[in-house]
Amino acid sequence: MVCSFSNENVFNPSLARIVVMKEDSFGLDLPNVCWHCKQCNAMENCPTKALERNEEGLVFVNEKKCTGCTKCSEMCIIGAIRLHPERRTPLICNLCGGKPLCVQKCPTRALTYVETGAQQPRLPNQVIKEALGRWKIFV
Amino acid sequence: MSKYYGYSGRILRINLTKNQIRIRPTEKRLITEFLGGRGFNSKRLYDETLKETNPLSPQNKLMFATGPLAGTAFPLGARFNVSAKSPLTGILGDSNAGGHFAAEMKFAGYDQIIIEGKSQKSAYIFIEDKELQVLDAEHLVGKDIYETTEIIKKDVGNRTIQVAAIGPAAENHVLYAGVFANLMRPAARTGMGTVMASKNLKAVALKGTGSVQIADPERFWKIAEDIEDEVYAHPQYWPRRIMGTTRILMLANRLGILPTRHFTSATFERATEVSGEKLAREYNVKNRACFSCIVPCSRFYVITEGEHAGHFGEGPEYEALSSFTARVGNSNLDLALRAVDLANRLGLDAITTAECIAWAMELYEKGELAKSETDGFELRWGNGEAILALIENIAYRKGFGDLLADGVKRASEKLGKGKEIALHVKGLEIIQADPRGLKGYGLGYAVASRGADHLRSEPFIELSDDPKKGMEMFGVPEATLRLAYKGKGRLVRYFENLCAIVDSLEVCKNLAENMELLSFNRAAEIAEAATGFHFTEEGMFNIGERIMNLERAYLVREGIRRRDDYLPARFLKEPLPDGSSKGAIFEIEPMLDEYYGQRGWDKRGIPKETTLKKFGLTDVAQQLSRYVRLCP
Numbered sequence: 171m172v173c174s175f176s177n178e179n180v181f182n183p184s185l186a187r188i189v190v191m192k193e194d195s196f197g198l199d200l201p202n203v204c205w206h207c208k209q210c211n212a213m214e215n216c217p218t219k220a221l222e223r224n225e226e227g228l229v230f231v232n233e234k235k236c237t238g239c240t241k242c243s244e245m246c247i248i249g250a251i252r253l254h255p256e257r258r259t260p261l262i263c264n265l266c267g268g269k270p271l272c273v274q275k276c277p278t279r280a281l282t283y284v285e286t287g288a289q290q291p292r293l294p295n296q297v298i299k300e301a302l303g304r305w306k307i308f309v
Numbered sequence: 310m311s312k313y314y315g316y317s318g319r320i321l322r323i324n325l326t327k328n329q330i331r332i333r334p335t336e337k338r339l340i341t342e343f344l345g346g347r348g349f350n351s352k353r354l355y356d357e358t359l360k361e362t363n364p365l366s367p368q369n370k371l372m373f374a375t376g377p378l379a380g381t382a383f384p385l386g387a388r389f390n391v392s393a394k395s396p397l398t399g400i401l402g403d404s405n406a407g408g409h410f411a412a413e414m415k416f417a418g419y420d421q422i423i424i425e426g427k428s429q430k431s432a433y434i435f436i437e438d439k440e441l442q443v444l445d446a447e448h449l450v451g452k453d454i455y456e457t458t459e460i461i462k463k464d465v466g467n468r469t470i471q472v473a474a475i476g477p478a479a480e481n482h483v484l485y486a487g488v489f490a491n492l493m494r495p496a497a498r499t500g501m502g503t504v505m506a507s508k509n510l511k512a513v514a515l516k517g518t519g520s521v522q523i524a525d526p527e528r529f530w531k532i533a534e535d536i537e538d539e540v541y542a543h544p545q546y547w548p549r550r551i552m553g554t555t556r557i558l559m560l561a562n563r564l565g566i567l568p569t570r571h572f573t574s575a576t577f578e579r580a581t582e583v584s585g586e587k588l589a590r591e592y593n594v595k596n597r598a599c600f601s602c603i604v605p606c607s608r609f610y611v612i613t614e615g616e617h618a619g620h621f622g623e624g625p626e627y628e629a630l631s632s633f634t635a636r637v638g639n640s641n642l643d644l645a646l647r648a649v650d651l652a653n654r655l656g657l658d659a660i661t662t663a664e665c666i667a668w669a670m671e672l673y674e675k676g677e678l679a680k681s682e683t684d685g686f687e688l689r690w691g692n693g694e695a696i697l698a699l700i701e702n703i704a705y706r707k708g709f710g711d712l713l714a715d716g717v718k719r720a721s722e723k724l725g726k727g728k729e730i731a732l733h734v735k736g737l738e739i740i741q742a743d744p745r746g747l748k749g750y751g752l753g754y755a756v757a758s759r760g761a762d763h764l765r766s767e768p769f770i771e772l773s774d775d776p777k778k779g780m781e782m783f784g785v786p787e788a789t790l791r792l793a794y795k796g797k798g799r800l801v802r803y804f805e806n807l808c809a810i811v812d813s814l815e816v817c818k819n820l821a822e823n824m825e826l827l828s829f830n831r832a833a834e835i836a837e838a839a840t841g842f843h844f845t846e847e848g849m850f851n852i853g854e855r856i857m858n859l860e861r862a863y864l865v866r867e868g869i870r871r872r873d874d875y876l877p878a879r880f881l882k883e884p885l886p887d888g889s890s891k892g893a894i895f896e897i898e899p900m901l902d903e904y905y906g907q908r909g910w911d912k913r914g915i916p917k918e919t920t921l922k923k924f925g926l927t928d929v930a931q932q933l934s935r936y937v938r939l940c941p
Contacts (some may be wrong), residue, residue, distance in 0.1 A: 194492045196453060277541075
């Protein structure tokens, strides 16, 4: 909520740059957000090269070039690129200038802000499997 | 965007008989007089159902409503109400649940969804922003809550939708079946699921991408952050996060109010074995929260050892835990978790189910019920096998379960036995706290507008046993002493009004009643910041009064009088046998007099004409006077 509020001044999780995937029957909640990977699959596959990297290395969308084809959301390896419900352009986390509000606001400190370097994110399915394994739930 | 800040601004009406859909703007008058949620529902229920309306007929209205704070960043504000005329009690039916459904309703663009008529075939409603479809649900008939939710998610190809569904219990017309959102967030009291089933409606599924805009973002944010800080610093924060409401089990045991073996005892000698503490230590693996909530009090558990190893689920809360442990004399926690899960999957109200089983067990133990009458089940206290089998037999109306499926009042009448130990008020079964040890709660059960229930008043402050608070708030030190009688009318009136506001803003009672962090003044401030309408402390109190008086008028129209504001004989005559409230009984008459006086109702429990007029209910007064003579 804090994400949509600070970026768009309204409350709307569909406009948030972070998404929490939920599986109620397994009690799972998995936050997903852009890692700004050094090697970005979405950026490489954007037909109009609308995804660019700024001087700090953060991925952002150049709205002038973006055609709303939504290829990026398919190509992101962890599915962290969400689309604006109306404009269909990607919503990508801008890290709130180095002090992410979602991390500050998280009641359980489930989110931390770290420098990942060259490390690639783990795939959501893998994370889920590990979590269930820890709880001795096997599916 | 909506015409009004905080609200989605639209009210949806679906007629399943005519396949007709109407969308109307949310009216300003409705907002300023009734706020939202329960207020909206109670108002419409009064206006649109009659004394003659059969709860299970197409003429009954099933309503989902939420308030101005749902879908915002307000902490602990993600609830919705489901209301209709109740098939269990025949009067006002209403139940409230949390989770993510309420917020999704707002994002989809609706403050209230009214369902009327009856579909020819089983159907479910799918709303995706502006698109609305009534879809065939023949393939979902007989499926439990989990299966139904899963299949609908697959059908519409979206796992992020929110589903409120009913289970087989509702389809078999068990009179106390609930509506379940997020799998295990039940609006289960008073049989709202049964009403939904009578309309041939299996589920309501929602997906919304809209926004909630608020009037004064800066002020709103400031108040929300202040409340967050206070919640984090509150002594109840960590206990609630670790144990949710299950922490109350040991507390109730200490206070001598645990409904052990159908209220024949007030302490459970094996309470530690089924406590929230044990659950937290040995079973819980993760916390979960409702939408935008900072107190993740719901817990996911896994059973790793023993007969039930491999079973997992979410919850339970105190009411359900106590239902299938102390109330039925069961000290096997694994079994209780299975029982709660089973009741949830089948779509039953855990409180009422447990009362029906416990009632039968007491009769059996007393020798008044023979094995031949119970399908061969030995209904001894804590017989796990019988408990699980009975839950299923109730849901499918099999054998002895068929009798219990009508609720304890009807069951005792039909059986011709056990009427004096059928623990209900106005047909709704009593919750898990013994009123003999909590007088304010007891008065709350007696007068609650939906029958025996604590969530209409929840004077949690009574548990503090602190006379200073009573003096400060009500000018009567006894008001906040749990075993005293004086001042309870004031106490219950105050907290009933607060609950009406809380249910209409759709905030969690943990915040307002338990943590005491949402006063009328603050409710006015946050409502004003969110909606832009001017609200005052007194105005808020009056909205609470208005809702309470309207609900009472509804009850009076249905024939409810003072004689119905009672507690079962057990609490009035039998002293508590043990525990720290030992010897206590419950004297209701003096408290009722004080309460009616405080409310501006006459001795019969009917609102006076001046009272109704004072709160802008002149039309209600006129209408009501056709049914009963109103005192001026």
